[in-house]
Amino acid sequence: MSAPTQRRNPFLGRMPLPERNYIADALRTETVGGVLLLAAAVAALIWANTLGGSYEAVRGFHLGPATLGLDLSVQHWAANGLLAVFFFVAGIELKRELVAGELRDPKAAALPVIAALCGMAMPAVVYFTVNSVGGGSLQGWAVPTATDIAFALAVLAVIGTSLPAALRAFLLTLAVVDDLFAILIIAVFFTSTLNFLALGLAAVGLVIFYLLLRKGVRGWYVYVPLALVIWALMENSGVHATIAGVAMGLMLRCTRREGETRSPGEHIEHLVRPLSAGFAVPLFALFSAGVSISGGAVHDVFTRPETLGVVLGLVVGKTLGIFGGTWLAARFTRAELNPELAWPDVFALASLAGIGFTVSLLIGELAFSGNPVLTDEIKASVLIGSLLAAVFAGILLKLRNAEYKKLCEEEERDEDQDGIPDIYELDNPEYHLRMAAIHEAKAAEHRRLAEVAAGRHAGDDGPA
Structure with missing residues (x-):
């Protein structure tokens, strides 16, 4: 008698309904924000290349x-102030994923985490290789x-491409893990000389923030002023101020208690x-994406090793890293791909992840802060690399649109109009009774119409 074969875990399969609804709501907001972000980037490019003097001014x-160490430029306020709001939301997303989402189960989290890590390591390797060879x-x-x-x-919204819920969830999970390691990179590698007094006071502020949350204290008038003080202290400490946003986001409770329809973290995330x-993010793009784009500048992007490394890292490194990491993780964890999808779908999604705009621009500013000319060239390479990745991914996704x-229509179908997609009710006997009644009513209506x-046809053929 042969040994039973080990059943593989599904990968990119159907998500639990609450998780699916949460992700759909989050991605709906991100899509609208993404369109605004795209518009802000285009506006910045037009402004910088037509009225460059006023843009710089x-x-x-x-x-x-x-006197508080906050005499900052508008660009600095956008990068360190407004993006703190972005990283605050990222902190809440990460906390929720760890306690209630895709990352709560270490076995299930292994695949997206490995994919995200490979998707960050490979672009860095590509950049390192190009610049080591090119000097x-x-x-x-x-x-x-x-x-x-x-x-x-x-x-996706602009090219009119739909993605099944599982692919969108995987993309969001990749982005959450990606944000976590981007935060660590900023904190570890781009921290200037430390002001230990300001850093210590910021830590005290964070402890107070945490204790107030645990005591159940409510009211924005308590937390918003405290958050601003913590941010200002972090800004003066030498640690990038956006770290304060992440830390506060991670402190929020993201698990639901009895009687709660959503946790405090989910509620605040929904508001913020x-x-x-x-x-916040579109305004950051408006004051960061404005670089001079000319024939010479584009030529420099593809000939200078720093900028070429960024372009190849985004377009080639991200795609190969995420796809390769996903394939290897699925192979060694015995995770079987959803039969409704194929590995080319994962490859297309990996190429879409090569769009590295907001955080890439921020890291570019931090990495070459002492060289304004190279900073602008790096920004141009981020724009061009993200554009190429978007075009490449758009072509691949359109082939399977x-x-x-x-798949999306099947996921959304709700024939009994009870607010729950039918695919989530297939094992529910009451659902089958409702559907049988609906089909019987439709059949009766068809018979009546027939x-x-x-009768009308018989009347037409009868004697006048």
Whole structure:
């Protein structure tokens, strides 16, 4: 008697309904924010290449109390202030994924985590290789490691491509893990000289923030002023100020208690995400993406090792890293791909993750802060690399768009109109009774219409 074969775990299969609904809501907001982000980037490019003097004057304008160490340029406020809101949301997303989402089960989390790590390591390897051979600076190794989920979803919206829920969830999980390691990279590799007094006071502020949360204290008028103080102290400490946003996001409770329809973390994320996606990130893009794009500048992007390393890291490194990491992880964890999908779908998704806009621009500014000319060239390479990745992914996804639409329609079908997609009710006897009643009612209506039509036809043929 042969030994029973070991059943493999499904990969990119159907998600639990609450998780699916949460992700659908989150991605809906990110898609709108992504379109605004795309519009802001285009506006920045037009502004910088038509009225460059006014653009530089506005983003270089300083404001803020100098006595508090906050006399910062508009560009600095956007990068360190507004992006703290973005990283606050990222912190909540990460916390939720760890306690209630795809990352709560170590076995299930292994595959997306490995894919994300490979998707960050391979671009860094590509950049390192190009600049080692070409004699360029190795400071920008982290620039092509980031994925911009909002920009990727904006591309999907613009080209009109649907993605099944499992692929969208996988993309979001990749982005969450990606954000975590981007945060660690910023904290470890781009921290200037430390002001230990300011850092210590920021830590005290975070402890107070945590204790207030655990005591159940409510009221935005308590937390918003405290958050601003913590951010200001972190800004003066030498640690990048966005770390404060992440830390506070991670402190929120993201598990539901009895009687709660959503956890405090989910509630606050629902309130703050539109502010992040619709205002903070687009405004950052407006004051960071404005670089001069000319024939000479584009030529330099493809000939200078630093910028070529960024482009190849985003387009080639991200795709090969995520796809290769996913394939190897699935092979060694015995995870079987959803039979409704194919490995080319994963490859297309990996190429879409090569769009590394927001965090890549931020890391580019940090990596080459002492060289404004190279900073602008690195930004141009991020724009061009993200554009190439978007075009490549768009072509691959369009090839399967008809199949994706069928899968999406099947996922959304709700014939009994009870608010729950039918695929989640197939094992529910009550669902089958409701569907039988619906089909019987439809059949009776068809019979009645047929009898009416037959009667009219008989009347037409009869004597006048």
